[in-house]
Amino acid sequence: MLDQITQQPTVDTRTFRLPEGEYVNQSVPKDLIVLHFTAGTSARSVYSTWTQRPGGAVSRVATAYVVDLDGSIYEFFPADRWAYHLGMTVRNPASFNDRRSVGIEIVNPGPLRLDSDSPDQLNWWPNSFSNRWCAISETDRYVRADYRGYRYFATFPKVQVEAVRRLTGHLCDRFQIPKVLPPANRRNEFDPNFYCSFRGIASHQNFRADKCDVGPAWNWGSLA
Ligand SMILES: [Zn+2]
Known part of the structure; x- marks a missing residue:
């Protein structure tokens, strides 16, 4: 509190x-x-x-x-x-x-997107969302939530x-x-x-x- x-x-x-x-x-x-x-x-x-x-x-x-x-x-x-x-x-x-x-x-880093070539990888925005942030298996590093056009956000x-x-x-x-x-x-x-x-x-x-x-x-x- x-x-x-x-x-x-x-x-x-x-x-x-x-x-x-x-x-x-x-x-x-x-x-x-x-x-x-x-x-x-x-x-x-x-x-x-x-x-x-x-x-x-x-x-x-x-x-x-x-x-x-x-x-x-x-x-x-x-x-x-x-x-x-x-x-x-x-x-x-x-x-x-x-x-x-x-x-x-x-x-x-803000919103994340799935890598277009590696669907087990999440990227953050530089170079059109091509910079690796984490693996999809690292579930403590992101949340899955639809919000204003994005589906993943870094924790x-x-x-x-x-x-x-x-x-x-x-x-x-x-x-x-x-x-x-x-x-x-x-x-x-x-x-x-x-x-x-x-x-x-x-x-x-x-x-x-x-x-x-x-x-x-x-x-x-x-x-x-
Ligand atoms: Zn702001």
């Missing part, structure tokens, strides 16, 4: 720190946490993406936290600041939902789930965000009418119909 967290998360605020221009350096009240997955395999690759944009552009698309596969928690910018992490084109006046939320990117290591649990608990305490999850039957839904007024812990798929993070492999029970 989030209410029963006694151990504070260890947060690395130095290794991957975004320059001030890569987020909006304005302190705002928070009443929402939004979970994402990175569709990648390391926090370092996230940092590279966000600091080496094509042409040196500054987009201020980022999240305050990235949780690596080994459970390491990296703070990319101060959690009371904000950045454009939702990419909503409707129902988000003045980026209201980006401002009021703390974004957490969880390192995870999250236990140590990483525990780190996210501690981090969300800590952020709820710090910002007085309600320790509330969406109703079980709405967690996979895109529903701006509901989620624009939701306070608690939600995920990107609730704010965008074209996103599948944090996806069906995420264990919401770990935060319940």
